[in-house]
Amino acid sequence: MWITSVDNSETAWSTPMPALIAAAIGGLALGVCAVALSTDPAGRVLIGIAAVGLLVMAWLGMTQRPRLAVLDGNKLSVKQIRRTAVYDRAAVVRARVVKYPRLGRRVPMLEIDVALPDDAELLLVFGRWDLGTHPEDVLAALARHEFAVEL
Numbered sequence: 001m002w003i004t005s006v007d008n009s010e011t012a013w014s015t016p017m018p019a020l021i022a023a024a025i026g027g028l029a030l031g032v033c034a035v036a037l038s039t040d041p042a043g044r045v046l047i048g049i050a051a052v053g054l055l056v057m058a059w060l061g062m063t064q065r066p067r068l069a070v071l072d073g074n075k076l077s078v079k080q081i082r083r084t085a086v087y088d089r090a091a092v093v094r095a096r097v098v099k100y101p102r103l104g105r106r107v108p109m110l111e112i113d114v115a116l117p118d119d120a121e122l123l124l125v126f127g128r129w130d131l132g133t134h135p136e137d138v139l140a141a142l143a144r145h146e147f148a149v150e151l
Helices: 017-037 041-063 135-144
Strands: 067-069 075-079 084-088 092-102 105-115 121-126
Touching: 017 041, 067 135, 092 135, 105 135
Parallel strands: none
Antiparallel strands: 067 075, 075 084, 092 105, 105 121
16 A cells, blocks of 8 residues: 555654545645636636646655654655655764745745765755655654754
C-alpha cells in the first residue's frame, strides 16, 4: 500500500494526513466543479488545472511519508519523489533553522547540509508543510540525536 501511517513523533516527520486528505478532497471537488458547473471554457480549464495541482500535491505528500526520519539514532532518512536517501550522522555537516521572507512575513525553514561521497554538498530545505510541525522542534530533536546542529 502506498499510503503509510506515520505520526509526527520524536523521530519521524511528515505532512499531516488530514491536510493531505483535505487537499485530495478539494482537488476532487474542483474537478467536479470544472466539469459540472462551469460553462466558461477558459474557466473550466483553469479550474481543472487547479484540481490537478491539488491532486498531485496530495499524492506527492502521501507517497513521501515520512519525509524526514531519524533511523537507529544515528542515520537521517529523507524520502524524495523517486527514492529514499539515508545519510550517516557524520555526513550531516550542519542543521539549522533559517527564516526566509515570504509574503511580508518571515517563515522558518529547516536547512540540512549533507556532505556527499564525491566531495560535494547537498542542501536539504524543509518547511512546516513538509515536517508537519515547527522546524525548530525538529531541529531540537536532531540536536538530541547528536546531529551537527547550529542553534
